[in-house]
Amino acid sequence: MSSEPLGVALVGCGTVGTGVAKLLLEKGDRLAQRAGRSLVLRKVVVRDPAKVRGADVPRELVTTDLAAVHDPAVHVVAELIGGTTTARKVVLDALAAGKHVVTANKALLAEHGPELFEAARKVERTICFEAAVAGGVPIIRALAESLAANQVTALQGILNGTSNFILTSMAEQGTSYAAALAEAQRLGYAEADPTLDVDGSDAAHKLAVLAQIAFGVTAKPHEIEKIGIDTIDAMDIRFADELGYTIKLLAEAWADNGRVALHVAPVLLRHTDMLAQVRGAFNAVQVVGDVVGETLYQGPGAGMMPTASSVVADLIDLAVGRAQRTFAAAKLWSGQSRGFVIEPSETVRSRFYLRLLVLDRPGVLADVCRILADHAISISSVIQHEALEGRAEQTVPLVIMTHYSETGKFRAAVGAIGKVANVAAPAVFYSVDD
C-alpha cells in the first residue's frame, strides 16, 4: 500500500461538496486510519469563491480555474457540480490528465456512461459513483461486490426521497399532493422546481445506473417508462390504504429469460412490505438475487453528510486500491453483455388497482366488467364508494382490484374503458405488488 497521501480536488462546492470538504478537513485522522494513508484536500474549484462557506476551506485551495486539478499532487477529482454538460467535460478532462474520478452525478452516468467509462479504461483510471444512487445507501457496492455470486432477478427501489416524502405526508396526514409538495419545499426536501424529482426522471436516471450493474444493459433514461407522483390523487392513497396497501414511487427492474423490463411508477405495496415502511426522505432498494434471495438496503437518500459519506467511501476505496480492482473487473458500460435485452413492460405480469370516476347510473359497472372480461382480466374485488364531497355531482369512485394479467393487456382494457359512456374521467391505475 502506498503511504503517499491521496490528493483530492473537488469540482463544485455546493451541498455535497461542502460535506466532503468538511470530512477531509475535520476527520483527517480517521480517514487516514481507514485508508492506510492520508486523504488531502488539494483544490476546490468553484465558479464563485465567495460562495465557499460551511466548511473552513483554506482560501489558497479555492480557485475558479478548472485546469488547477491538473496539479500533480491531485490524484482524484470529485465531480460534484451536477448537470451533464460541464460535468462531462470536467470528468473527461480529469481522466485525460490521469486522475481518478469520483462522482455523485446519476444523470451524467445515465447519459454518458459508455463514453466516460471507455475514456477511463483507455487511461487506466477509475470512476467511482456510490453517491450517485440512493445517497448514503451503499447499493452500488452491494450490487457490484456483495452480490457478485448472483444474477439479480428483480430490483425495486425507492430512489427519490422527495417523492417518498410527499407520498408519506399524503398518506399519514391525508393532505393533497399540492399541500404535501409545499411542505416538502418549505422543509428543504424539494427544490423550487421539483419537476425532475416528482415526474420520475431522477429515479429513472438512478435505475439506468443500477440496471447497468445488475444486468449489463445500457438504458438511456428516455427508454425507461416512467410515471411520476405529480398526478397522484389523495383519494387513491386513501382507497389503497383501506385495501391494506401503501402507494410508493418505485423504480423497478424485472428480469425474466434474458429480458429485463425497467420502469418507474407508483405501485401499491402491502402495508407489511418492508418497502412500504420506508418513510419520509429515506431511500431503500430491495434486490432479489438468484442465489441469496431477497435482500434490502436502506438509508438516507440525499443530504449533505449522507451523500458525502458515500463520496468519501469511494475516496477511501481509491486510497486502499480496492476501487481500481473493482473498476477493472466490473467492465461497466463496456458493451460486455450479460445476455439481457431491455423490453417494454407490456409483458410484465402484475395485479392492478383501477380507479374510475363514473356517473351513478345503471349499467356502468356491467360495461366495465364486460370489457375486463373481454381482455381476459379477472377481478379480485370491487368497491363502489360513496360520492366524494367537493367532487362533481353524481360521479362516484369505482375501485377494482384485478388478478394477475399482462401489463399490455390491462392497458388495452383501460383504453377501452375510457370510451364507456358513463366513465367521467381518465382511469387511474397502478400495479399492485403482492
Place this chain on the structure above:
Amino acid sequence: MSSEPLGVALVGCGTVGTGVAKLLLEKGDRLAQRAGRSLVLRKVVVRDPAKVRGADVPRELVTTDLAAVHDPAVHVVAELIGGTTTARKVVLDALAAGKHVVTANKALLAEHGPELFEAARKVERTICFEAAVAGGVPIIRALAESLAANQVTALQGILNGTSNFILTSMAEQGTSYAAALAEAQRLGYAEADPTLDVDGSDAAHKLAVLAQIAFGVTAKPHEIEKIGIDTIDAMDIRFADELGYTIKLLAEAWADNGRVALHVAPVLLRHTDMLAQVRGAFNAVQVVGDVVGETLYQGPGAGMMPTASSVVADLIDLAVGRAQRTFAAAKLWSGQSRGFVIEPSETVRSRFYLRLLVLDRPGVLADVCRILADHAISISSVIQHEALEGRAEQTVPLVIMTHYSETGKFRAAVGAIGKVANVAAPAVFYSVDD
C-alpha cells in the same frame, strides 16, 4: 489482474459447503466473468466421503486428508466445518501453507480472532468472513468499506434467525414459546438442540465480530451480556403488542464518549420500527454512522444458498484482489485501538417494560411505585391486567412502562421490587427502544 484460475479447497461439505460447491461447479462462467478469472474447485475435505451429496462433486476431488489443501493449485481454503477446535487448526494450517482463508465461522472469529488474524498478517495472507454474520446480508462489507468514512455510534441487529422465527410465530399466531420452538424445529429453522440460538450465544458471537469492525474492540463472547428468548412468556408479547410494540431479540452496541456497551437481549420496538418488520428467519442490522445517519441491511440470515452467496462473494473478492487490500487496511484484531473500551450496560439509558405478577391485594401497586420513585425512575404508564386464565389464582399481571433511566438503577429497583410481599413471581423486564 491475474488470469490464472483461483483454486479453492473446501474443508467441510455440509449445508453451506454443498451450496458453495454447487456455485463453483454450476455457475463457473458467471463467476469467471465477475472475477475476471476462473474460480476452480480443487479439493473437498470431509470426514466421510459418502456424505458428500447434493452437489455433483467429482469423486477425485473428495478426500479425508486435511493436508490435501497444501496442493499448490489451491489458493484459498474455505473453512466450513464450524466449531472452534478443528476449525482453528484448519485455518492456522491453511495460512501456514500460504493459503488465503474464507470462513463462515463466527464462533471461531469471536474466540480466536486475534491469533488467526496475527497468523494471517505474518504470512501476508487474507481472512474473509462475510458469511460469518447474518448469512446473506453483506454487513461485513457495509461496516468495513461502505461506511468507512463513519464512526459507528449505534448498531442493532436481528442476528439469529431461529429466535426471530420463534418470536414471529409467537406474535402472529399467539402460540407459546414451546409450541413455536417445536414448529421451528419441524420446519428446519431450529436445531434439535437449539440452545446456542435461543439463549443468545450465537447472536453474541456475531456481535463480537461486528464490534471488532465497528469499534476496534475485542470482546470475548462471555464478556457480552446476554438474555435469550428461551424464557420469554407469550403474555409479554401480547402486552407489548397492545402497547404498540413488537419484541425482537437484538444484538446491540451503543457507543458514547469512548465507551461501547454490548449486549444481546429481547427489546421492545415500536410496530413501525423497521427492525420490528423483520419477520421469520430473516436477519437485519441497523447501523447509525456519525456521518451518514441511520442505515439498514436486511436479508436471509442462514440457509444453504444465502450463506454460499456470501462465501462466494469473498472468493470473488480474493480473485479480484480487493479482499487483500481490505484485509491489509482494516488491521482487524490487531490490537489497534480506535479508543473504545467495553463497558457494561449499567450506564446505558433506556426506557423499560416491567411486568410483574402480583397478588390482587391492596397496597402492592403503591409499594412498587414507591420503589421506582426511590430509584428516581419515572413511570410513563401502568396497566393492571385482568387475571389470566390458567394462571395461579389471585395473581394479576401488572405492566409498567418507565421513562428513561440508567440500566443499573433500573435493575437495582427491580431487585428491591422482588422483595415486596405481594409480588408473586420474578419480575420480567425488557428495554424499550423508541
